[in-house]
Amino acid sequence: xxxFLAVIIGALTVYLxxxxxxxxxxxxxxxxxPKRATPATLFMDGVDFMPTNRxxxxxxxxxxxxxxxxIIGAIVAxxxxxxxxxxxxxxxxxxxxxxxxxxxxxxISVRNEGNSLSAIAHRLVSxxxxxxxxxxxxxxxLLVAGAFVGIMATVLESQPRVHxxxxxxxxxxxxxxxxxxxxxxxxxxxxxxxxxxxxxxxxSGPWTEEIFKGLNAAFNSTTGGAPIVTYFDPxxxxxxxxxxxxxxxxxxxxxxxxxxxxxGSVLPIWRMAQPVVYVGFWVTxxxxxxxxxxxxxxxxxxxxxxxxxxxxxxxxxxxxxxxGIMPLWPMLFVTIACGAISGWHALxxxxxxxxxxxxxxxxxxVGGGSMFCEFxxxxxxxxxxxxxxxxxxxxxxxxxxxxxxxxxxxxxxxATSLAFAAFIVIVLVVTQLLFRVMRxxxxxxxxxxxxxxxxxxxxxxxxxxxxxxxxxxxxxVYLWQLFGGANQLMAALSLVLVTVWLASAGKNWLYxxxxxxFMYVTTIASxxxxxxxxxxxxxxxxxxxxxVIPVVGSGLMVLVALLLxxxxxxIGIDGWRAFRRYRRQPISAxxxxxxxx
Amino acid sequence: MGLRRKVQxxxxxxxxxxxLREEFHQLxxxxxxxxxxxxxxxxxxxxxxxxxxxxxxxxxxxxxxxxAFTVEGRRYVGRDFTRVDALIAERLHGKEGKAIRx
Numbered sequence: 118x119x120x121f122l123a124v125i126i127g128a129l130t131v132y133l134x135x136x137x138x139x140x141x142x143x144x145x146x147x148x149x150x151p152k153r154a155t156p157a158t159l160f161m162d163g164v165d166f167m168p169t170n171r172x173x174x175x176x177x178x179x180x181x182x183x184x185x186x187x188i189i190g191a192i193v194a195x196x197x198x199x200x201x202x203x204x205x206x207x208x209x210x211x212x213x214x215x216x217x218x219x220x221x222x223x224x225i226s227v228r229n230e231g232n233s234l235s236a237i238a239h240r241l242v243s244x245x246x247x248x249x250x251x252x253x254x255x256x257x258x259l260l261v262a263g264a265f266v267g268i269m270a271t272v273l274e275s276q277p278r279v280h281x282x283x284x285x286x287x288x289x290x291x292x293x294x295x296x297x298x299x300x301x302x303x304x305x306x307x308x309x310x311x312x313x314x315x316x317x318x319x320x321s322g323p324w325t326e327e328i329f330k331g332l333n334a335a336f337n338s339t340t341g342g343a344p345i346v347t348y349f350d351p352x353x354x355x356x357x358x359x360x361x362x363x364x365x366x367x368x369x370x371x372x373x374x375x376x377x378x379x380x381g382s383v384l385p386i387w388r389m390a391q392p393v394v395y396v397g398f399w400v401t402x403x404x405x406x407x408x409x410x411x412x413x414x415x416x417x418x419x420x421x422x423x424x425x426x427x428x429x430x431x432x433x434x435x436x437x438x439x440x441g442i443m444p445l446w447p448m449l450f451v452t453i454a455c456g457a458i459s460g461w462h463a464l465x466x467x468x469x470x471x472x473x474x475x476x477x478x479x480x481x482x483v484g485g486g487s488m489f490c491e492f493x494x495x496x497x498x499x500x501x502x503x504x505x506x507x508x509x510x511x512x513x514x515x516x517x518x519x520x521x522x523x524x525x526x527x528x529x530x531x532a533t534s535l536a537f538a539a540f541i542v543i544v545l546v547v548t549q550l551l552f553r554v555m556r557x558x559x560x561x562x563x564x565x566x567x568x569x570x571x572x573x574x575x576x577x578x579x580x581x582x583x584x585x586x587x588x589x590x591x592x593x594v595y596l597w598q599l600f601g602g603a604n605q606l607m608a609a610l611s612l613v614l615v616t617v618w619l620a621s622a623g624k625n626w627l628y629x630x631x632x633x634x635f636m637y638v639t640t641i642a643s644x645x646x647x648x649x650x651x652x653x654x655x656x657x658x659x660x661x662x663x664x665v666i667p668v669v670g671s672g673l674m675v676l677v678a679l680l681l682x683x684x685x686x687x688i689g690i691d692g693w694r695a696f697r698r699y700r701r702q703p704i705s706a707x708x709x710x711x712x713x714x
Numbered sequence: 715m716g717l718r719r720k721v722q723x724x725x726x727x728x729x730x731x732x733x734l735r736e737e738f739h740q741l742x743x744x745x746x747x748x749x750x751x752x753x754x755x756x757x758x759x760x761x762x763x764x765x766x767x768x769x770x771x772x773x774x775x776x777x778x779x780x781x782a783f784t785v786e787g788r789r790y791v792g793r794d795f796t797r798v799d800a801l802i803a804e805r806l807h808g809k810e811g812k813a814i815r816x
Binding site: 170172173176297298299301303304305306308385387391392395398 | 730731734759763764765766767768769772773777778779780
């Protein structure tokens, strides 16, 4: 296998699944009607409901769903089980489940007056389903935040070559905001200046590496070289597990990431979040386009970066730590989340994108199309690790992607710097927005009971502190898989809801119902396996060694895992009852809104 | 107000500085007057400057200041909306019975 064949498989998957399956469902089951008025056109208020051109909405939706998920998941899975199971799940997942989940999240909201999933659950399934979904979503956001902060802190600590680029991105984002919104400078000049300087800083990473290594050493000398946390990491020593140390420099970079997210959370959008996203877009777009095109031509232009060298299949149940189990089913299906199917996409599609759909004919290209693009990002990450990039997931991704970019004549070390920076940018811009949502969520839920939570600074700091606590446990593999499990469970629950809605409308429910059953059973099983691993592999080992932070963190994660399973079980039971009720007697579908002239 | 709406409101409120938000509202109000003035013969497309599309439009149309308008290729930069109305009327005059894009 080589990268050319894999890219062709990816392109064929997108073409065949979209034209032969997705379009048929859109046409014959959902019966999307370009003349039917959408909530965006009916309730346009300039805030929530805003009809938006499909091309713009596609970019907005894709930017909101693409983060670390498709990258990390594919690499971890390839390392655990080999590239073959990973690519099979990516292809089958996106073809039969992923696009259906993303698309249906938008459809169900558009056909229900722009209501969110929880509001629809309240109406169609049961009143308690709504409350349970709220709780579920908060813990889900916390897991995402913990996983992302942990990954970024580790990468920044271990890759001093990306520091200057990330610092420059922040400074240039702030400068761009000032230029555009205060000085009213022309966009073209401001873009050339800020994006140009950011690229320059990223590409000069290898020259400044030594300076930041020295900085890390200075941070670590504050404790005399002693770690701040010692924990048991089951992924070390060839997956047999070993003691690991978290040095002060990791915490310092985590605090740096937290400060960035705090600023992104409390400053006006125009001041920081929006311009940083804008500058970051150019960095990631350059890396992704050059990388994917490089992977396509690599077998002919630079064969040494194109051949798969890791094993196609490594085993059904690789050992992970002394007591850990990692069976291919169900763990593969949550380890690779976003590239194959993701609950975040359905959640975001229902609460955000659906209210901007101008025309029902846009639902498939925007929702399904974005999911297929996310699949390509996951495939690119899988290619990067399969051609032999070694090390931690992000390092493997950056090294492999750097190899593909180097096909175009960019020296490898600069290409790798660009790839590292692209990864950090992708995750950083999403994480700052994530903390913004968490801050508002906390204020809304706890503001009545705990008045200080209404303060945006307090709510932001509490959200960030909780995420850092999870990160300090050092159990990022399990945190990642728990996040993946919660994410996939969210997808399963949204598919359950879509199935109930299809049954209630007397439509063929199989395209959503069969994936819902598979994902529901698989993800609950995976969360239980993760809880088992956390308890026996991390909690007990660290408890015996008297390590407080890893014990508290892993104990918290076990509790969150059990809470997620309980919540999913209740929604599943209520969903099944509602499904049977509607199968016996469908209710009439919501009356179509008046057709536009 | 629901949670989603609070999040959206938070994003909207901090999306633009006060003066630019006021300017945006004026622009929005002006856009809403167009159907009364020109019926359905004008197709309006609003583009956010700080976006990728905004970048390419600025590059192609050579805009350096905003708000900026093009009416079938004719450019105007400034806040005097009567000038834009005049531009639209002028273009419509030359295309009796046809719609134009602004």
